[in-house]
Each structure stands twice: as structure tokens, then as C-alpha cells.
Amino acid sequence: DAGVIQSPRHEVTEMGQEVTLRCKPISGHNSLFWYRQTMMRGLELLIYFNNNVPIDDSGMPEDRFSAKMPNASFSTLKIQPSEPRDSAVYFCASSQTSVNTEAFFGQGTRLTVV
Amino acid sequence: DQQVKQNSPSLSVQEGRISILNCDYTNSMFDYFLWYKKYPAEGPTFLISISSIKDKNEDGRFTVFLNKSAKHLSLHIVPSQPGDSAVYFCAATYYNQGGKLIFGQGTELSVKP
Numbered sequence: 001d002a003g004v005i006q007s008p009r010h011e012v013t014e015m016g017q018e019v020t021l022r023c024k025p026i027s028g029h030n031s032l033f034w035y036r037q038t039m040m041r042g043l044e045l046l047i048y049f050n051n052n053v054p055i056d057d058s059g060m061p062e063d064r065f066s067a068k069m070p071n072a073s074f075s076t077l078k079i080q081p082s083e084p085r086d087s088a089v090y091f092c093a094s095s096q097t098s099v100n101t102e103a104f105f106g107q108g109t110r111l112t113v114v
Numbered sequence: 115d116q117q118v119k120q121n122s123p124s125l126s127v128q129e130g131r132i133s134i135l136n137c138d139y140t141n142s143m144f145d146y147f148l149w150y151k152k153y154p155a156e157g158p159t160f161l162i163s164i165s166s167i168k169d170k171n172e173d174g175r176f177t178v179f180l181n182k183s184a185k186h187l188s189l190h191i192v193p194s195q196p197g198d199s200a201v202y203f204c205a206a207t208y209y210n211q212g213g214k215l216i217f218g219q220g221t222e223l224s225v226k227p
Contacts, residue, residue, distance in 0.1 A: 042220055043203060048213075055214075102160035103160075105159070107157045
């Protein structure tokens with residue numbers, strides 16, 4: 001398996017524009033997580049899905065952020081409109097939740113909003 | 115409310131010596147703990163884990179110790195190698211959380227040749 005695949009790797013956008021980040025989890029994994037890494041807050045969980053259903057979105061900072069998982073092999077995180085303070089590295093991770101086990105991370109998307 | 119804390123942002127160790135990275139947690143419901151390693155421009159990769167029913171887990175040069183009464187865990191790397199230089203994250207979860215991990219802030223380890 002190729003692991004968790006995220007795209008794009010880098011995104012530079014202007015303030016006010018819509019940004020969509022994409023993730024393909026590892027096949028067979030039934031949980032998917034979106035994390036954001038910043039210097040100030042470290043790795044913080046934004047939202048996670050179990051069997052394509054959003055379970056906990058309490059980490060989503062504002063209504064400008066939304067996430068979807070239309071099927072088991074694809075998820076998106078959308079920011080509309082984007083702001084400079086959204087600049088961060090966004091990670092997607094997936095895991096099997098039947099037992100306590102590790103989550104596997106993608107390489108991340110570095111987002112810069114200017 | 116930071117449930118998982120890594121109070122040392124950085125650590126520098128000589129090659130061949132022991133590296134000890136520390137992590138504290140506040141939520142007594144946590145029952146599974148993990149360490150991740152992260153290189154620049156890459157995603158975190160899983161290193162080692164421990165269940166709350168154990169107090170030690172060893173994998174090669176890496177050993178994780180858990181002290182439940184103190185709500186403290188540590189990662190020992192011995193001997194340390196320059197390739198171990200990375201940011202190390204402690205994470206915790208508990209049953210029925212769907213694998214949701216709560217991470218510490220990370221400790222940047224530098225192993226000097």
C-alpha cells in the first residue's frame with residue numbers, strides 16, 4: 001500500500017480564496033483524521049471520521065472550515081474563505097479502530113495564505 | 115486544556131549516549147500511549163506504543179516506560195544515533211475514542227556526532 005496520500009503538498013493562496021485539501025486513506029482503514037500543526041499549538045485534531053461518518057468535529061476552529069468523506073477512500077478539508085492565520089501544515093491520518101493501534105499519517109499539505 | 119504535555123521543547127545528546135524524552139498527561143482515562151517521530155517536511159511516523167496494563171515496552175534501541183500513578187511516560191533511546199535527530203511526539207488515547215490521538219507539543223532531539 002502507498003500509505004496515506006495527501007494533495008497538494010504545498011498550497012499558496014490569497015486571503016479570501018477557497019482552499020481544498022485532499023486525502024486518500026490506507027485501504028481497509030475505517031477511521032480518518034485531519035490534524036493541523038502550528039508552532040503555537042502543535043499537532044491539534046480538527047475532525048475525525050469513523051466509517052465515513054464525522055464523529056467529532058470539536059477541533060474545527062470556525063465555520064470557515066468544513067470536511068467531508070463521501071466514501072471510504074477519499075476525504076476533503078475545505079477552508080472558505082481562507083485567512084493568513086490558517087497558514088499551517090495540515091495532516092491527514094488513518095487507522096483501524098477495531099483495536100488500539102497506531103494512526104498512519106500522510107506527508108502533509110503546507111498551506112500558506114498571503 | 116493540554117491533556118498531554120511535553121515540557122522540554124528540545125534536547126541535545128551526544129552520539130552513543132542515552133536520550134530520555136518525557137511526557138505527562140492529565141486524563142486518567144487514557145489507556146494507550148504512543149510515540150511518533152517526525153522529520154522535517156514529512157508526516158509523523160509511529161515509533162512505539164504501550165498499553166496501560168504494562169509499565170514497559172521495548173523495541174530494539176527504543177523503550178517506553180509508563181508510570182500510571184504519576185501520569186508520566188518516557189521514551190529511552192540507547193544508544194542514540196545522529197539519524198535519531200527529529201521531533202518526537204507523545205500521544206494518548208482511550209478505548210472507544212475511535213483511535214483519536216491527543217498529541218503533546220513535541221520535543222526536538224538533536225544527536226551530535
